[in-house]
Amino acid sequence: MRIFWSLCLTTAALLAANAQAQAQDKVVFATNWKAQAAHGGFYQALADGTYKKYGLDVTIQPGGPQVNNRPLLPAGRVDFLMTGNLLHSFDNVKNQVPTVVVAAMFQKDPQALIAHPGQGYEKFEALKNAPLALIAKDGQFSWWQWLKVTHGFRDEALKPYNYNLGPFLANPKSIQQGYSVAEPIYVENQGKFKPVVHLLADHGFSTYSTLIEARTEVVKSRPDLVQRFVDASAIGWVNYLYGNRKAAAEMMTRDNPEMSEAEMEASVALMKAQGIVDSGEAATQGIGAMNAPRIADFYAQMVKAGLYKPGDVDLSKVATLQFVNKRVGQDIKAKLTGK
Numbered sequence: 001m002r003i004f005w006s007l008c009l010t011t012a013a014l015l016a017a018n019a020q021a022q023a024q025d026k027v028v029f030a031t032n033w034k035a036q037a038a039h040g041g042f043y044q045a046l047a048d049g050t051y052k053k054y055g056l057d058v059t060i061q062p063g064g065p066q067v068n069n070r071p072l073l074p075a076g077r078v079d080f081l082m083t084g085n086l087l088h089s090f091d092n093v094k095n096q097v098p099t100v101v102v103a104a105m106f107q108k109d110p111q112a113l114i115a116h117p118g119q120g121y122e123k124f125e126a127l128k129n130a131p132l133a134l135i136a137k138d139g140q141f142s143w144w145q146w147l148k149v150t151h152g153f154r155d156e157a158l159k160p161y162n163y164n165l166g167p168f169l170a171n172p173k174s175i176q177q178g179y180s181v182a183e184p185i186y187v188e189n190q191g192k193f194k195p196v197v198h199l200l201a202d203h204g205f206s207t208y209s210t211l212i213e214a215r216t217e218v219v220k221s222r223p224d225l226v227q228r229f230v231d232a233s234a235i236g237w238v239n240y241l242y243g244n245r246k247a248a249a250e251m252m253t254r255d256n257p258e259m260s261e262a263e264m265e266a267s268v269a270l271m272k273a274q275g276i277v278d279s280g281e282a283a284t285q286g287i288g289a290m291n292a293p294r295i296a297d298f299y300a301q302m303v304k305a306g307l308y309k310p311g312d313v314d315l316s317k318v319a320t321l322q323f324v325n326k327r328v329g330q331d332i333k334a335k336l337t338g339k
Contacts, residue, residue, distance in 0.1 A: 030069035035255035037267035045236025101319035103288035104208030108201035112180035
């Protein structure tokens with residue numbers, strides 16, 4: 001009889017485990033570039049089983065220079081999309097693309113201007129006088145317009161940045177755009193000096209960054225799925241920043257062999273030092289936090305810069321706050337940091 005009940009219990013446990021495995025919701029999450037430390041929290045949640053714990057079978061689909069994942073979200077070919085900043089989300093609403101921001105994993109946009117040390121560019125105000133500004137075309141038509149209106153930068157200095165550090169390294173008086181947690185590392189490796197780095201976010205460019213977007217109908221019809229993905233991603237970022245991130249690093253280097261673990265560690269150090277992820281509202285409300293007044297403020301800045309007209313974008317459709325500001329992961333952070 002004991003053997004019979006033991007077998008029954010074992011069978012029940014196996015059936016329960018099988019049911020749990022079957023209950024995993026398959027999710028495809030697309031990023032906007034190749035795997036790197038700036039995606040680390042998502043890979044962490046996959047590598048350490050956090051997504052699985054939340055009932056999610058997640059596939060991360062990297063972007064890249066020849067890969068445009070953005071159209072895949074409204075087309076229903078991916079479930080969630082990582083996008084750069086609120087400008088993309090404003091465009092979606094303006095063009096009636098049915099997507100909505102559900103979380104902002106970065107409190108600061110890492111977009112930066114970098115310069116050579118010892119050339120008088122230690123103060124942000126001096127950058128507008130640089131004779132050469134290497135800025136990619138998409139930057140010229142977006143945040144450069146804001147720099148002109150807000151900070152007095154001039155088009156005369158513009159030259160296209162083709163993602164090659166050579167022209168910048170060759171001209172000490174030049175300035176260049178850069179991702180503050182990436183290009184400074186490459187400059188130091190190739191140029192053998194630490195560049196001056198000015199985050200646009202520290203000078204009024206108030207957009208959130210590394211946003212998670214979902215289709216509007218999914219938010220309405222499957223809010224539990226969205227909540228689980230947002231919560232697990234936030235916990236992934238806490239563990240990536242403050243815990244053991246080795247498994248995530250190995251997974252990212254498999255997806256992007258060009259990225260070394262040493263570069264990723266340097267990037268994490270910059271993210272922490274610059275307050276990219278865990279600062280502002282996130283410091284108290286949890287990673288992913290957002291608020292409506294800040295979104296409205298950034299939109300007003302972009303209207304002033306001439307990127308939009310008043311009324312172009314219904315801000316109520318840009319983002320929803322129902323999945324964030326719940327202090328998710330704060331207890332884990334306290335255990336990992338002792339704070």
